Amino acid sequence: xxxxxxxxxxxxxxxxxxxxxxxxxxxxxxxxxxxxxxxxxxxxxxxxxxxxxxxxxxxxxxxxxxxxxxxxxxxxxxxxxxxxxxxxxxxxxxxxxxxxxxxxxxxxxxxxxxxxxxxxxxxxxxxxxxxxxxxxxxxxxxxxxxxxxxxxxxxxxxxxxxxxxxxxxxxxxxxxxxxxxxxxxxxxxxxxxxxxxxxxxxxxxxxxx
Amino acid sequence: xxxxxxxxxxxxxxxxxxxxxxxxxxxxxxxxxxxxxxxxxxxxxxxxxxxxxxxxxxxxxxxxxxxxxxxxxxxxxxxxxxxxxxxxxxxxxxxxxxxxxxxxxxxxxxxxxxxxxxxxxxxxxxxxxxxxxxxxxxxxxxxxxxxxxxxxxxxxxxxxxxxxxxxxxxxxxxxxxxxxxxxxxxxxxxxxxxxxxxxxxxxxxxxxx
DNA sequence: GTCTATAAGGAGATAGAC
DNA sequence: GTCTATCTCCTTATAGAC
Numbered sequence: 544x545x546x547x548x549x550x551x552x553x554x555x556x557x558x559x560x561x562x563x564x565x566x567x568x569x570x571x572x573x574x575x576x577x578x579x580x581x582x583x584x585x586x587x588x589x590x591x592x593x594x595x596x597x598x599x600x601x602x603x604x605x606x607x608x609x610x611x612x613x614x615x616x617x618x619x620x621x622x623x624x625x626x627x628x629x630x631x632x633x634x635x636x637x638x639x640x641x642x643x644x645x646x647x648x649x650x651x652x653x654x655x656x657x658x659x660x661x662x663x664x665x666x667x668x669x670x671x672x673x674x675x676x677x678x679x680x681x682x683x684x685x686x687x688x689x690x691x692x693x694x695x696x697x698x699x700x701x702x703x704x705x706x707x708x709x710x711x712x713x714x715x716x717x718x719x720x721x722x723x724x725x726x727x728x729x730x731x732x733x734x735x736x737x738x739x740x741x742x743x744x745x746x747x748x749x750x751x752x
Numbered sequence: 753x754x755x756x757x758x759x760x761x762x763x764x765x766x767x768x769x770x771x772x773x774x775x776x777x778x779x780x781x782x783x784x785x786x787x788x789x790x791x792x793x794x795x796x797x798x799x800x801x802x803x804x805x806x807x808x809x810x811x812x813x814x815x816x817x818x819x820x821x822x823x824x825x826x827x828x829x830x831x832x833x834x835x836x837x838x839x840x841x842x843x844x845x846x847x848x849x850x851x852x853x854x855x856x857x858x859x860x861x862x863x864x865x866x867x868x869x870x871x872x873x874x875x876x877x878x879x880x881x882x883x884x885x886x887x888x889x890x891x892x893x894x895x896x897x898x899x900x901x902x903x904x905x906x907x908x909x910x911x912x913x914x915x916x917x918x919x920x921x922x923x924x925x926x927x928x929x930x931x932x933x934x935x936x937x938x939x940x941x942x943x944x945x946x947x948x949x950x951x952x953x954x955x956x957x958x959x960x961x
Numbered sequence: 962g963t964c965t966a967t968a969a970g971g972a973g974a975t976a977g978a979c
Numbered sequence: 980g981t982c983t984a985t986c987t988c989c990t991t992a993t994a995g996a997c
Binding site for chain 2: 575576657660663664665666674677678679683686703710717726737741742745749
């Protein structure tokens, strides 16, 4: 045994600081990006000394990694919570519309989420593992939930449910990227309803045949 | 008249340097991102002194702006060249497949283009005007070309051609983002053909009714 | 216009007291 | 574990010679 003198209370204090550092770093990284965020400012935001930041996380890259993994867990909750309170057995057309509309409303108004996606994509060349954490823990679960729904509804007569999910998710996500993150809403105006209706019509088209 | 002593040859030399600076800066910005790119390295890459860089572009932000606008013009050519050599009047199903496949093949293998999109999205919070230049000069023209095709083919019986274009473009672009830029191809494997076939089937489905 | 040299400040990271 | 103080290096930007 090592002479660990830290009591529970002391460890709690230390963990509280670690948490404060993560939150402060999160704020700074999301605001300025990885390179432009400074460890000085992060320490100030977290109300600890810079040395404490380094004793907890070693270096800037490790801190960034910890922050992103925290964010990934956080946003995973968001994605999962998105589909839950659905009236379970309605017409697919209505269910799909609701899912699409809710997803757009939630993400288009969530600046924090947009900053998160910005940093994931922006740093995906230099931090490929973090990009893959996003794919594995956010994109994949989202895709799989919708995929299960499609497979559970054979009346949709989808030739390739998995590829169809990609159509739906890609349409919605790139729409948010263009309209909000890239500030394109005045250049390429289009209402949520028109996009979602078109999407659900394409997918449920067989019903009309 | 001011006593402009610059002859044509001298101006050419100066413009050649400006071009070299742009190209060097492009390389560095695409590789390291805006904040992590250094003016020292940019000057070295362009084989001029740092003072020359500043005399041409004023400061780092202006240089970045010039670089991105150059890239936007460049990539506009790519987007326009993408649709050109199409056998004009084939079945829509085949034309759409060809457009989709070609787009995926071109962009999935073009690391330079991916770095460009990375920096546009990554810096879109801090440089909204540059993001809008991308939307205006690349996304919009691409969308409009496809839109014209859809509108010129009423036999597709599309309720909302403009929204349908967004479905197609969003599906393809987000696919490239997920598979290549975010390194998701081993986590969420899917072949180009399956995505494009699903997409074209959804859009041209009426033909089967 | 272009260079060398340098200013002025901020960056990441650590030493050493407590 | 946490702090203050500091080290060292690199950053953007400019002054002044040619």
